[in-house]
Amino acid sequence: MGTIFNIQKFCIHDGDGIRTNVFLKGCPLRCIWCHNPEGLDREKNISFFAERCTGCGRCLEKCPGRTIDGEGKLHIDRSKCTLCGSCVEACLNKVNEIMGYEATAEEVFADVMKDKMFYDTTGGGMTVSGGEPSYQAEFAMTLLRMGKDAGIGIALESCGIGKREFYAEAADLGTTFLYDLKCMDSYKHKALTGVSNDHIIDNLLYLFERGADVRIRMPMIPGCNDSDEDIANLCSFLKEHEGKYKYAEIMPYHTLGVGKSDHLGREVAFRAENATDADIARWVALFERGGIKVRVSK
């Protein structure tokens, strides 16, 4: 049994061909720019889309954590929420949504296999993503193994923080790794994500050594990890290991995660604008100067 928060079909930017992404809940990192905040906690959360609330009061009956003020505005005390779901049942306007649900690997995989005909014509398959899949290592590995047995492509999107054995086992299965590389400076990495990158780099070097199918993905966050020096460091690392990864891709920052955090009641200290075309051009040029040709993801 695992906890997932989404199964997304027809993904074409996360690995070869047409893919289905399975998003597992829970991540040990706390990147300040996180764009999938609903994947952070291992446990389920509740999101409130307060802008949809009409103040009808139908949800108050069974929930002690709610009040409606004189102006018809809903106030929610999250500390009293037991995730009972009575508000979801009561509401007519989809104000409340529980993020995450439990499912067996068999259930998830049956859904993934519904699109097998599309994997077959494109060399696609399943991408296990998150959160951070290694946080539910056993569940993630079961899915990957099922994928391998069914003969579809398998990929793992990971920040690299998992145990060595996890990556070893995944590599044994012939997994494609979509491996995040956020910042080469370990102190800075800790400041931005809550953890140092030592272990992450170690795991990456291990996969390089094994000759695994690795694709590097670098989130580019304006003002955080995109200084000339940051990029120069990334370049020298990539240059050193050229040929050991299939390609390197930058993922320009977007603000989609901010709204999601608001609905989850999560404080977001970091606010920035969407990366502009000028930002992207600058990054690409800097990488080029460092001798690295990067792809730009959508």
Added chain:
Amino acid sequence: MKIDVSIDPMLSGFFDDESLELGERLGMALALCGKYGDIGFDKYHLPRCGFGTMLVHSHHGNNLGIENRGFKRAIAAHPEHEELFLQMERKLDTLLLSRTVFADKRMKTLENAMAMWGGNGNGHVNPDYGRIVNLGTDGIREIIEESKRKNNPDSDWFLRGCSYALDALDAFGERYCALAKEKAATETDPKVKKYYEDAAHAFEVVPKKPAYDFTSAVHAFWLVFTADGTDSPGRFDQYMYRAWEITEDKDGAREILERLWDAFHDTRTWNLCLSGSDAEWCDQTNELTYEILRLAREKKYNAPNITLRVHRNTPEELWDAITDTLASGIGMPALYNDETVCTALEKLGIPPCHSHDYCMNGCNQIDIFGKSHMGLEDGEVNFAKCLEYALYNGVNPMNGEEESIPTGDMRLAETYEEVERAFITQLDYMCYTACAMANNGQISRAVYGQNPFTSCLIEGCLEKGRDFKAGGALYNHGQILSEGAPDTGDSLWAIKKLIFDEKKYTMSELLDAMDANFEGYDELYRDFKNCDKFGNDHDGVDKVTSRIMNRFLTVLKRYNTYRGGVYTGGCSTYERAAQNGRAVAALPNGKKRGESLLADSIAAVPGCDVNGPTACMKSTLNYNHTDAGSGFVFQIKFDKKVFNTEKGKESFKGLAKAYFAGGAQQLTVTVVSPEDLLAAQKDPDRYRDLIVRVGGYSDYFVDLGKGLQENIIARTFAEL
């Protein structure tokens, strides 16, 4: 009753001898028109031909029409003939009136309620223009002569009518030859002078004899195509290829092809079909196929409507050309899967040697090129209205009248099966009514809609000595379209799940809520509206939806067409979807009274397919695509960004190939971004060239009605 040819050759020929059969009279009218009618080159220096002035002979099966204003003008110009003109006009009016589809009161009532219609579809056709290009009128005359020897002399009048029609073409050819020479002599622009010289040269040979190069082939083609009223060119890259192949000067050939392309656009030409396989599955793609796709990309016209046939041996190079063409944003070509279409046709009794000759007429209905008259849109059945009659025991909730057969009080239904059975009974009844009404239409057209001209270009007519409107073609199946099957499937599934499985509501509650248009039934409305919907690869609702669609496709085959085939079904949604939606009150899928949105052809109800294109495709594969002999349209919208990347293009190819391997019949693609559409609504002038797919054809977005524009915007975009 005679009028001089100088006043109106068509009228003069038609009223020359009123004791003759209609077909022969029409042939005589055409022959005189060929000799004395107006001729002229169009702005592309191609010979644009046409029959008729006051008496109009055109395509779409109407054959005869009256230009009443023409009569007024003629009377003003020739007051001495006033009485004669008025008499002729009256006679023609009577003739056209007798062609009106006979429908009894019951049929009329159901038609007015928009539950179904039948019989007023005149039908596009796919005549074999290649007969003129590759056989010449002389070649066709040989067929007529042979038929005369073999057939009962009773049909001689028909064959005489056909000969007259060919005479008309020959006469046009001779006169165009002379006109071209005259024009060439005075033309000062050397380029245009050359055009006229080429035309003069071509018309020395065509249309009497086969074309000798691509230029002469285009002249012969355009002459007969415009004479036929610019309908659908059909398998153009196939029948024009002989001439293309023997032409040494390919640059010259390309140039006239480009002029022809402009002329196609100018005349809003209908369907042109490319590539395909033969009965041994050999690929038929040729140089001309690629030339046409290139032109389509460069010119970005909305017409002709290009369709392309793919199959197991379609070369990768052609797939690339397809994606490049789609990426240009013109919404074409629409793709058809030979594997499924040919099987569907073979199930109708058409042998492989002919099933592989299919192409599309008009928007997207299937015909056998030059061999069939499968009556585009003989009729239509509105599934949602059938459901309404089932839920209200034959009463139309829009007006409270008892209009259809009673199928039981659904407030008393104890099982879901009772509800579905009531619906199926209504659906069967509507299919029967539509076919019966369509047959009335076919009879009237067989008698009053003779067309010797087009009959010359359809195999079987000359051989049998019978007009194509009267069953002369080799294949004469009929086509009835469905509307709103997914809306109905969603509704039935919601009834099954919420009322009979979960027992959350009762039938009475649902019907009360629908009567109140869901006002005051917020919770019920939410649950029915949010219930599982077709288009998400959800087994339960997909099974119900496909079951009712498959029933429709099977039931139709019980009925024979008057012309001598069987009825077969299909699904493609056009502007009528909106009207059909408004004719239906509240539905259990959450549609409210007055809302116009109904499902987009065989795909999900707009906005209901939330799991992306693969899930929606999977849902539609539950239908029996090989039972839909009339075309089964599936439309998908892509954001422009998808086609901007190699990965996106590859993914599209994989998506299409998988869908077809899964047994799908058809795929149309629009590449556009939602922002474009919204911007185009605000500022139409800047987006004049924005093309979207509507049902089976493409059109300029800004030219569409507001309702249809909204519908297109509302349709789900493939999110990536």
